[in-house]
Amino acid sequence: MIKSIITGCLTLITFSFYSQESQNKQISAKPNVIFIYADDLGYGDLSCYGATKLKTPNLDKLANQGVRFTNAHCTSATCTPSRYALLTGQYPWRKSGTGILPGDAALIIPTNKMTLPKLFQQAGYRTANVGKWHLGLGDQVAKNWNGEIKPGPNEVGFDYSFIFPATADRVPSVFMENHKVVALDTNDPIQVDYSSKVGNDPTGKEHPELLKMKSSPGQGHDNTIVNGIGRIGYMSGGNKARWVDEEVSTTFLEKAKEFIEENHKKTFFLYFALTEPHVPRMPATMFKGKSGLGYRGDAILQLDWTVGQIMKQLETLGINQNTMVIFTSDNGAVLDDGYQDEAVSQLNGHTPNGILRGGKYSVLEAGTRVPFILSWPDVVKPKVSSGMVCQMDLLASFSNLLEQPILKEDAPDSENTLETFLGKSEKGRTILIEQGGNTLGKGGTLAIVKDNWKFIPANDGISYDQLVGIETGNANEPQLYDLNEDLGEKNNLAKKFPNKVNELAKLLKEKTQIKE
Known part of the structure; x- marks a missing residue:
């Protein structure tokens, strides 16, 4: 009798253990x-x-x-x-x-x-x-x-x-x-x-004296003032x-x-x-x-x-x-x-x-x-x-x-x-297309990364955005970087590895065909 009770308890404990383990896996x-x-x-x-x-x-x-x-x-x-x-x-x-x-x-x-x-x-x-x-x-x-x-x-x-x-x-x-x-x-x-402009709300351009935070020149943040701050757009x-x-x-x-x-x-x-x-x-x-x-x-x-x-x-x-x-x-x-x-x-x-x-x-x-x-x-x-x-x-x-x-x-x-x-x-991804800002129009500059090699095609976009003080990555010559060794993209290897440039240029063109 005692043996049966112990066996039953062990069975119940075992069932509860596996039931709980199964439940935990399901929750996870x-x-x-x-x-x-x-x-x-x-x-x-x-x-x-x-x-x-x-x-x-x-x-x-x-x-x-x-x-x-x-x-x-x-x-x-x-x-x-x-x-x-x-x-x-x-x-x-x-x-x-x-x-x-x-x-x-x-x-x-x-x-x-x-x-x-x-x-x-x-x-x-x-x-x-x-x-x-x-x-x-x-x-x-x-x-x-x-x-x-x-x-x-x-x-x-x-x-x-x-x-x-x-x-x-x-x-x-x-x-x-x-x-x-x-x-x-x-x-x-x-x-x-x-x-x-709509309505009579003051703008940052017209009334800079009302601003608690001044707008940077040329960046468009001088329209309708809300909470003492000029915004883009009129309201x-x-x-x-x-x-x-x-x-x-x-x-x-x-x-x-x-x-x-x-x-x-x-x-x-x-x-x-x-x-x-x-x-x-x-x-x-x-x-x-x-x-x-x-x-x-x-x-x-x-x-x-x-x-x-x-x-x-x-x-x-x-x-x-x-x-x-x-x-x-x-x-x-x-x-x-x-x-x-x-x-x-x-x-x-x-x-x-x-x-x-x-x-x-x-x-x-x-x-x-x-x-x-x-x-x-x-x-x-x-x-x-x-x-x-x-x-x-x-x-x-x-x-x-x-x-x-x-x-x-x-x-x-x-x-x-x-x-x-x-x-x-x-493992992760092997290929990624990176999109820059809008200096070349609506789409911006596209670059490709494959197996930690990064290629940026030559283009005529500005190389440095004066308004925000940032390098855009645009250049009038191709750029190739080994991100494993040069994460800061300081050493352009395009001339040293022309075959890699051609390979990635071709791949970028293939990958960026519009599929809408």
Whole structure:
């Protein structure tokens, strides 16, 4: 009798053990996912990537518990195209109209094709977009900002959306929740125009004495003044709805935390698009002066704190182990990008792009090689990876992880590099097309990287952008770099290896055939 009881108990314990193990595996196969997108953060801006003048303890902690990539890329050296590629799995230069958008642009993400958030919806996730959008709204430029505006984030896969329409230096300077402007007063209707002035609001050009942050000459940030800062574009009305820059970041944080709290017992995907350290840099009061590097440094400290707040919430809710957190940036760093905010004069030896040449707008490595950290404590072991990965590949990789097949034509350029993202392989991509800024027109300069050889074709674009103080990577002769030995792209090997130049030139031409 006793033997039977013991046998039964052992059987029950064994069954419970394997049942729990099976359940854990099932949970781990379907993690919560938080994708945190910094804005204009450079390869050398974090202490876990070598910064010594700035300390970013929360992101360092995230890196120490996950995979920190040294060869991770966005597709493009500016924001709108990088975000387009992330969400669609398609190189942005394949589609016209994917350059940096004005604040009144129409939606450029297709509503009838698979997107990253739609993939998660298909897998049963609750999805949300909180933060910067900058991918257009509505089906045309002319739109009524005082009613419902769609299509937008909700129509491309997000169940919930709390955004500002474009970016912080462009009007309209308002928040939108799902399809409507938050706190809109119908007696004070909003008008937006990017070609001519609307209403009687003062502009930075006409009334510089009203500015609390002066605009840099020639960069267009001297139109309608909102919160003492000149913006790109003209706006009137919506005075109660207009944001205060110092509160934008914490507002987005609270909305992100609300979504996590409401959905922590389900599986969720949160696309959390931060504003830091994009201009205008106007951090919350508690961060002003804290970095010793001016408002740009302060904004990076605010960014790090924001990530820490999210991590603390995950721990409090008991879901940190099976939540995948991905942190990266939409392009490389820039200092003087529209405002005289002392980002250059108070740099104090900090190197925003590390050892890389170029920066935002550049086809050189600092344009698209960005910080990228992936943490998933249940599954991913800490390591540093040199495998080449691209944000555009998350769509195909999550398709594999979540066992949700997608059509190749829906994400034509996205590659399944899941094993590399999870730190199980160093293989990654073998070929990547990098897109510089718009100095050669809408598409910008294209370069190709294959097996750590990088080729930039000869072109007649400007070699140095005086307005922002950045090398563009353009030259009137071909450029070839061995990134294994020369990550700073200092030694042009084109004349030494003409066969390699011909090989990569031919491959670049083949790979960049438009497939719309």
